[in-house]
Amino acid sequence: MRPATHIETLQPSYIREILSAASADGVISLAGGLPAAELFPCSLLEQAMTTVATQKNVFQYGETQGYAPLIAHLQSTYQLDERQSVLVTTGSQQGLDLIARAYINPGDGVVMEAPSYLGALQVFTVAQARIETVPQTEQGPDLAALAGVFATGNIKLFYAVPDFHNPTGVCWSLQTRLKVAELCDKYSVSLIEDAPYRELRFSGESLPLVSSFCSARAFVLRSFSKTSAPGLRLGVVTGPRDWLIPMVRIKQAADLHSSLPMQAVLLEILKHAEFADHLKNVQMHYQQRYHALVNGINKHIQSAVSFNTVEGGMFIWLELSKGNPEEIARKALAEGVAVVPGTAFYPGTNAASKALRLNFSHCSPEQLVVAIKRLNNII
């Protein structure tokens, strides 16, 4: 049977294509975006699973919007007023997909920073959006370019990852946050603020959500994959109450609701007295890993490279002075280290990036140093 037309435009994912090679014995993978499994809150998960096992009501069908006690907890944690609401989703990936399905007609304009999160590119491609990109600076999106594309009057949504962007690790300055909110208001563009890495800050000061400056026209996507465990597949979308209604209707057709025992497990973890310490522990280890990676690059990479420093998240963006990043990634894999070429993070096929994305959350500091030594043999 012939697939639907929009499938043909879906780019194959580089990361999925190299997945089996990257997970082969002896290969150190800096390619994926995996959290460190050894830092999962195992004891909290175990307690929560055991507690929830006897809560009979979570095994029946539930409300599409989510498990009411979890919604109440999040409404309070995020200090949402009554104009805002919460929708629990099967990972924040589903939150983004539901926004696209509920709001995008084929051809509608969506702006992203380039390079971009691949999962968002996939969602907007499936929705047949017209994807426009703006370049990224060290402070966030190029504001003149953003104003220019907004001013065409033809943009419905701006998708952004202001905290520790995937793939570049860039964290927007306060000034950029204020200006983007102002531009969204001025040009009536709705903001999708994707914040999966926000709680992975290990240095510097936390900055306000961009959406806090334009809450009447913004969705926030939050993930529990990086702070609890990704296997649970839970995220949430918050946003104006009436904006969530069409998404709830689509979600009813898409999967009725997300797993209730998992929502109850998540609530137990979030409410646990030890959760804050768990989060600090993850941040501390990611900081150590980041430093190991940076020191490894400074010490062992002999050719000219550059990278931005980061204060959190899971990635750095290593700019090469020469060479083809796809060829380098391929050769590095043969040398026992998996990385993703920057070209993989641009819509279309003619990206001119000379960068590599390096993940520092998944491997131990020792593995990261070995990986960098191997990488040096190639670049």
Place this chain on the structure above:
Amino acid sequence: MRPATHIETLQPSYIREILSAASADGVISLAGGLPAAELFPCSLLEQAMTTVATQKNVFQYGETQGYAPLIAHLQSTYQLDERQSVLVTTGSQQGLDLIARAYINPGDGVVMEAPSYLGALQVFTVAQARIETVPQTEQGPDLAALAGVFATGNIKLFYAVPDFHNPTGVCWSLQTRLKVAELCDKYSVSLIEDAPYRELRFSGESLPLVSSFCSARAFVLRSFSKTSAPGLRLGVVTGPRDWLIPMVRIKQAADLHSSLPMQAVLLEILKHAEFADHLKNVQMHYQQRYHALVNGINKHIQSAVSFNTVEGGMFIWLELSKGNPEEIARKALAEGVAVVPGTAFYPGTNAASKALRLNFSHCSPEQLVVAIKRLNNII
């Protein structure tokens, strides 16, 4: 922000609209399609949750296709040969949504029996399919009508619920199964065989899956909501291996994968020595409830009604000789019994049904009799 155009064509669900009224104190609900919570395999669920709590690998990201040990178990249970494969989904509802997203272009022809499962109507509406219906007889779809619509040459998919249809409870005869498979082959129509109630047979002989007669052009959707617990949100799609590939790509954009701890819990339950006894227990209790409902109707309903006998599933279809079923359902709710008017199960708004759908899985035999007495006060 203005929702996408296809949202406007989504019919509001009668069942969702009356949900709060139907779950009010004192109301007996025969409206939903809920399994009996008191028959859930609680001890198996508790054991499984406790076992899985310590399986660290299920808390990390996993494969989009599903948890490999569960896939291997199902591949063997369903005796799939190597041309067939399994995709684990967030409920079988998601399986249907993924088929639609991967294969339907706007305007593609999809055939359903009328009346129809509402969740399938929603999926095909969101996908902007051109929905054609064929009437249902006591043996299954009207074969002449089906051949007629297939012969237009303009049909891509036939969606069917051959075992204990929702809403009518009809179970297709063997002859109908053979003939439908033949028609699908003859007219190159792909079959979606939705089988959520197949394992809820409490009398008579199980008949082969329709897809067993045309496996090269058929998907089968299976639900664990009725045999294990719906809160888990797990179902599977089986079908030709290469037909599942575009669906896996869409699922990656939709939610990456379904909850892994839930998949591991399901596997523990399915492999447990007591699972077969649990299933027999559910079947026995549903049979008792069905008999209580039927005896209640025969004894207490004083006006002329008729209904088909069923050998399993969760519903009967009560045909009224007179009256407006929507008005009757509304009045019945005021009398303390929730039912769904047959008109809710037809696409469009001008359905001429005089029937009510009655669920017998959720309430106790005693409640069912009280519900029927209350219903008699109205019709």
